[in-house]
Amino acid sequence: xxxxxxxxxVRLANERRIDHxxxxxxxxxxxLGALSHxxxxxxxxxxxxxxxxxxxxxxxxxxxxxxxVSTVTAPLREQVIAVPGLAxxxxxxxxxxxxxxxxxxxxxxxxxxxTIATVARLNAMKGHRYVLEAMKMLSSRGIAVRYIIAxxxxxxxxxxxxxxxxxxxxxxxxxxxxxxxxxxxxxxEIDAFVLASEGLGEAAPVSxxxxxxxxxxxxxxxxxxxxxxxxxxxxxxxxxxxxxxGIADALAHLVExxxxxxSLGAAARARAVAAFDYRRCAAMxxxxxxxxxxxx
Numbered sequence: 598x599x600x601x602x603x604x605x606x607v608r609l610a611n612e613r614r615i616d617h618x619x620x621x622x623x624x625x626x627x628x629l630g631a632l633s634h635x636x637x638x639x640x641x642x643x644x645x646x647x648x649x650x651x652x653x654x655x656x657x658x659x660x661x662x663x664x665x666v667s668t669v670t671a672p673l674r675e676q677v678i679a680v681p682g683l684a685x686x687x688x689x690x691x692x693x694x695x696x697x698x699x700x701x702x703x704x705x706x707x708x709x710x711x712t713i714a715t716v717a718r719l720n721a722m723k724g725h726r727y728v729l730e731a732m733k734m735l736s737s738r739g740i741a742v743r744y745i746i747a748x749x750x751x752x753x754x755x756x757x758x759x760x761x762x763x764x765x766x767x768x769x770x771x772x773x774x775x776x777x778x779x780x781x782x783x784x785x786e787i788d789a790f791v792l793a794s795e796g797l798g799e800a801a802p803v804s805x806x807x808x809x810x811x812x813x814x815x816x817x818x819x820x821x822x823x824x825x826x827x828x829x830x831x832x833x834x835x836x837x838x839x840x841x842x843g844i845a846d847a848l849a850h851l852v853e854x855x856x857x858x859x860s861l862g863a864a865a866r867a868r869a870v871a872a873f874d875y876r877r878c879a880a881m882x883x884x885x886x887x888x889x890x891x892x893x
Contacts, residue, residue, distance in 0.1 A: 599625065603632035610639045617641070617664070617886050623652040627659035640664045640889060644691070644882075647821075648797045649676050656680050664889035667691045667882065669801045670822025687889075691882050692822075694875025695806040702812035702866055703785040710768075711852045712743040713816075714787045716780055716804045717794075719750030724793030724818060724839070726759050731844035733763045738845075740852055747772045747783060784811045789851050789858065791816045792823075795838040801826060806873045809833070809865035814858045816847045826872075832864035 606629060610618065618641040620630045630641035645668045649656055657680050660666045665687035668674045678684045717723040725746060732742050746756065746769065753771070760769045775783060784790070790808035792815070800821040808815050809826075815833040817823050818840075827833030834850070836843035851858040 599629050599632055603629055603636055603638070606630075606633040607636050607638035615639055617889070619882070619886060620644070621646065623649065623656065623659060625653070627652075628655070631659050631662060634662055642666065642886065642889065644669065645673050645677060646693075647800045648673070649680075651798050657682055660686070665689065665885050667885060669693050671825050672822055673800060687885070689881070689885055691885070692826075692873060692878055693801050693803050693806065694878035695803060695810050695869065695873050697810045697870045697874045700781065700784070700807050700810035700869075702862075705785065705788065708743060708786075710741050710743040711789075711848075712745065712787045713789045713791050713848065714745040714747060714783055715791050715793075716747040716775070716783070716807075717792060717802075719746070719748050719752040719756060721752050721755070722794055722796045722798060723752075724795050725752070725756050727793040727795075727839055727841050727844055728791050729756075729759050729763055729765060729769070730841045731848060732765055732768065734841060734845040735849060735852075736765075736768075738849070740849055742768065742848060742852070744769045745772060745783060745787065746770070747775045747780065749774045780807065781811075784808055784813055787813060789814045789816060789848065791844070791848070793818050793836070793838075793844060794820050796820075799823075805833075806869055810869035810873065812862040812866040814851055814861035815865060816844060816851075827865075827868075832861060832868045834861070 616639050618630055618639055620626045620643045623645045627643050634641050642664045643666045661682050666677050667689050669692050671690050674688050674690050677688050735742055760766055790813045792805055805815055805817055818838045819835050827835055829835040834847040
């Protein structure tokens with residue numbers, strides 16, 4: 598089914614004098630790049646954005662003849678070089694990027710209640726339930742937290758049920774899908790950002806980068822590349838996956854020590870500017886393409 602599309606890509610590349618194709622997926626798009634190259638099309642490269650197990654099969658065929666295969670995290674690089682025949686390939690780590698000139702610290706619109714948020718698809722693997730259970734634990738310790746959940750998806754009804762079951766209705770707000778400008782406003786409103794993802798499929802969460810860029814302290818599970826993105830206790834707080842008590846303790850630390858929270862947020866901003874600015878990431882990718890003989 599992909600052969601006609603690959604032939605069309607070859608035709609377009611010849612017509613428009615395209616001398617390199619970069620592919621931001623390791624699924625069918627990577628197959629397309631490999632097929633077009635086999636049919637006489639231009640060299641190609643691939644960026645791997647998540648665990649290979651979620652991108653189908655035949656990874657060796659997709660990547661063996663690529664000029665390079667970049668990954669957005671160091672753990673993903675280890676997955677790629679473990680594919681037979683790829684250990685000697687160029688496999689640079691080039692993170693996703695965020696516009697650090699748009700996502701800039703703003704003065705908080707402070708609430709009387711410590712406010713946290715998660716911006717993510719409403720999927721079970723995003724771990725909203727663990728944050729809610731941590732809120733219930735904090736409530737029993739006399740610590741009040743307000744939780745704003747942004748996003749939509751198949752887990753919405755389950756989240757709403759958990760909120761009711763834990764008697765947190767007055768403390769949780771579901772805002773649905775937000776435009777980028779609304780995400781900026783939300784991040785200006787909160788005291789901390791939380792992402793408690795578990796399992797596969799999470800690599801280098803852009804929502805975490807955005808929160809860091811805006812100088813918000815982040816509580817994040819150890820998943821994918823998050824241990825490379827955050828240094829625990831320096832520019833964020835890392836917890837184990839599914840660790841409700843760990844999430845509760847991290848949030849309690851931020852609530853009870855505002856100066857520590859402020860320090861974490863400032864360090865997060867500095868880390869985002871240094872490591873995640875999209876201009877830096879794009880320049881690194883362009884340099885890899887030039888080094889492979891592509892680009893003009």
